[in-house]
Amino acid sequence: MSIAILTSGGDCAGMNPGIKHFVDHCFNHNIQPYIIFDGLEGLIDGDIKAATHNDVAGIMHEGGTMLRSSRSKRFFEYEYRKIAFENLQKHGVDKLVILGGDGSFRALNQFYKDFGVPFVGIPSTIDNDIFGTDYCLGVDTALNIIRGATDAIRDTSASFRRGCVIETMGRDCGYLALVSAITCGAEVCVIPELETDLDSLAKKLKNQITLGRKYIVTVVAEGTKKTQELVEWLEHEVGIETRATILGHIQRGGNPTVYDRLMAVEFVTYAVDKLINENSNEGLVIVYAEGKFEFVTIDYVNSNKYAIKQNLLDMAEDMTK
Numbered sequence: 001m002s003i004a005i006l007t008s009g010g011d012c013a014g015m016n017p018g019i020k021h022f023v024d025h026c027f028n029h030n031i032q033p034y035i036i037f038d039g040l041e042g043l044i045d046g047d048i049k050a051a052t053h054n055d056v057a058g059i060m061h062e063g064g065t066m067l068r069s070s071r072s073k074r075f076f077e078y079e080y081r082k083i084a085f086e087n088l089q090k091h092g093v094d095k096l097v098i099l100g101g102d103g104s105f106r107a108l109n110q111f112y113k114d115f116g117v118p119f120v121g122i123p124s125t126i127d128n129d130i131f132g133t134d135y136c137l138g139v140d141t142a143l144n145i146i147r148g149a150t151d152a153i154r155d156t157s158a159s160f161r162r163g164c165v166i167e168t169m170g171r172d173c174g175y176l177a178l179v180s181a182i183t184c185g186a187e188v189c190v191i192p193e194l195e196t197d198l199d200s201l202a203k204k205l206k207n208q209i210t211l212g213r214k215y216i217v218t219v220v221a222e223g224t225k226k227t228q229e230l231v232e233w234l235e236h237e238v239g240i241e242t243r244a245t246i247l248g249h250i251q252r253g254g255n256p257t258v259y260d261r262l263m264a265v266e267f268v269t270y271a272v273d274k275l276i277n278e279n280s281n282e283g284l285v286i287v288y289a290e291g292k293f294e295f296v297t298i299d300y301v302n303s304n305k306y307a308i309k310q311n312l313l314d315m316a317e318d319m320t321k
């Protein structure tokens with residue numbers, strides 16, 4: 001049996017520790033690991049290699065993915081998936097581990113339906129928006145990067161008696177912005193999952209300014225598309241000079257935190273063990289839910305939209321009205 005690993009879609013911190021552990025863990029089980037470069041694009045182009053320990057030495061602490069990633073349009077077409085399958089056959093690879101988001105899992109599920117190549121998907125996206133799992137690889141590192149940036153922006157905002165609007169990534173999901181607002185002590189949190197009462201917030205904040213407040217931290221999720229509107233609201237309705245910072249791709253890079261390294265190792269261990277010990281012959285996703293790792297089907301992951309837990313949403317109440 002041979003297993004290959006690839007990374008697909010938006011990269012995140014934790015992918016490199018996952019790749020390293022995959023190679024080490026396969027060798028420990030006397031299985032030849034394979035690595036596929038450039039995600040599904042590399043699968044089509046045959047960029048596949050029998051891995052050595054040397055390939056993955058010294059990457060535990062590095063952000064991004066040494067295998068690189070892609071969002072492949074070609075993989076939607078059967079003729080390219082067929083080429084990808086033939087490439088796997090050439091190397092004798094019969095199972096796959098993929099680090100990516102639900103789009104990547106759906107693509108591999110179609111591949112499984114076409115050619116019967118079993119795989120395990122490991123939820124990896126800073127957006128934390130995959131149904132069925134409480135945690136996706138990369139989220140803790142992204143949150144720590146946002147925390148560092150927000151702490152720094154608060155310093156300069158306080159020096160100038162300014163407001164700041166900090167936009168986080170997350171696509172349509174407000175998880176990163178919500179957790180960051182709570183843990184960074186923001187005054188305002190604007191995410192797609194919560195209604196915001198700007199009139200009542202403006203009243204409250206204006207009053208706080210008269211009592212001595214020197215800065216206002218607003219965290220906004222990119223999915224709301226309200227960053228500029230919030231700057232204008234702070235300047236005109238609240239009455240505080242304001243600057244916006246769009247954090248952007250710094251949230252996707254950086255050295256993985258201890259938590260992301262540990263999660264990467266755990267996700268990969270269980271995924272590889274499932275493929276070799278239980279001789280799994282289907283397309284599965286390993287999820288971390290209610291403190292436990294378990295395997296679910298792609299259909300289950302696709303059956304619903306990820307929803308942030310209500311108790312976490314409740315914590316932001318004061319930052320929305």
Ligand code: F6P
Pocket residue numbers: 010125126127169170171222252
């Ligand atoms: O899905 C991860 C993510 O970083 C989103 O948060 C963001 O909206 C998107 O990818 C950015 O994509 P790109 O790197 O293609 O600009």
